[in-house]
Amino acid sequence: MKFDDKVPIYYQIKNYLYHEMMTGALKPGDKLPAVRQLAVDLTVNVNTVQRALGEMITEGILESQRGKGNFVTMDEERITQLKGKLVMEQLERFYEQLHALNLTDEQIIDSLKQYIAQRGQQDDQRLSN
Amino acid sequence: MKFDDKVPIYYQIKNYLYHEMMTGALKPGDKLPAVRQLAVDLTVNVNTVQRALGEMITEGILESQRGKGNFVTMDEERITQLKGKLVMEQLERFYEQLHALNLTDEQIIDSLKQYIAQRGQQDDQRLSN
DNA sequence: TATAGTGTAATAGATAAATAGAACACTAGG
DNA sequence: CCTAGTGTTCTATTTATCTATTACACTATA
Numbered sequence: 001m002k003f004d005d006k007v008p009i010y011y012q013i014k015n016y017l018y019h020e021m022m023t024g025a026l027k028p029g030d031k032l033p034a035v036r037q038l039a040v041d042l043t044v045n046v047n048t049v050q051r052a053l054g055e056m057i058t059e060g061i062l063e064s065q066r067g068k069g070n071f072v073t074m075d076e077e078r079i080t081q082l083k084g085k086l087v088m089e090q091l092e093r094f095y096e097q098l099h100a101l102n103l104t105d106e107q108i109i110d111s112l113k114q115y116i117a118q119r120g121q122q123d124d125q126r127l128s129n
Numbered sequence: 130m131k132f133d134d135k136v137p138i139y140y141q142i143k144n145y146l147y148h149e150m151m152t153g154a155l156k157p158g159d160k161l162p163a164v165r166q167l168a169v170d171l172t173v174n175v176n177t178v179q180r181a182l183g184e185m186i187t188e189g190i191l192e193s194q195r196g197k198g199n200f201v202t203m204d205e206e207r208i209t210q211l212k213g214k215l216v217m218e219q220l221e222r223f224y225e226q227l228h229a230l231n232l233t234d235e236q237i238i239d240s241l242k243q244y245i246a247q248r249g250q251q252d253d254q255r256l257s258n
Numbered sequence: 259t260a261t262a263g264t265g266t267a268a269t270a271g272a273t274a275a276a277t278a279g280a281a282c283a284c285t286a287g288g
Numbered sequence: 289c290c291t292a293g294t295g296t297t298c299t300a301t302t303t304a305t306c307t308a309t310t311a312c313a314c315t316a317t318a
Contacts, residue, residue: 173306173307
């Protein structure tokens with residue numbers, strides 16, 4: 001896994017697991033890979049994994065069962081709330097940053113549309129190769 | 130100045146100065162505040178300021194004149210390119226993150242529109258108080 | 259030519275993050 | 289009961305960042 005060296009790895013691991021849950025790769029009640037296995041998969045130390053999981057357990061999004069494993073909470077509402085929170089965080093940061101770069105609301109929306117449109121073209125090109 | 134403790138301060142200072150240039154608060158040829166003054170303003174150490182400025186000088190966006198001060202480059206093209214690069218970085222990260230959260234292109238655009246619309250309402254409320 | 263204002267550099271210490279390694283606690287299954 | 293697989297905890301070490309402090313180099317100007 002590729003990490004951005006500007007933000008703590010344990011923090012990026014949290015976001016990685018969040019995303020796995022949001023996309024359904026990890027469903028409510030699912031068992032996570034063993035911490036030692038995760039450490040190998042992410043080419044990272046066990047303690048770093050543990051730190052990420054520890055925080056998520058505190059948040060109530062994961063549940064730990066000693067000797068068995070770590071599991072995604074069965075509380076689906078909690079996951080829904082989390083997704084909403086993560087989306088909102090992205091929106092806030094994105095808007096704030098582009099606004100700080102002196103773009104108007106309209107320019108922000110337009111630039112996103114244009115970016116997505118161009119991206120679509122690139123995808124088409126890749127598919128046709 | 131408030132810093133996000135998840136990313137290096139020198140890095141956040143760079144972004145702060147970038148934004149000052151994008152908004153026109155710092156124009157081509159302008160002299161920056163003295164490094165010691167910046168350190169006071171940002172409640173940060175001189176070395177930390179120097180590290181941020183040093184990188185921007187390497188990038189060619191700032192020019193240093195020993196004994197005189199640090200100046201924004203006169204090369205306006207360079208600033209325009211920088212703005213484009215910064216906007217593109219935000220777009221890429223935003224899209225990637227929301228896509229990873231399993232939102233479709235349409236949902237991404239809609240959520241942004243909705244966010245901006247709601248934001249406008251909040252602004253209106255503040256203005257009427 | 260002093261002096262104040264500027265950038266630059268170097269050292270040493272503090273803290274947070276990440277690593278390596280070991281040990282401990284619990285569970286399941288033969 | 290033993291063992292393999294799991295989570296948990298601890299210590300020690302390294303690295304990056306930030307700070308504090310001092311010193312040096314250059315410029316403008318009184």
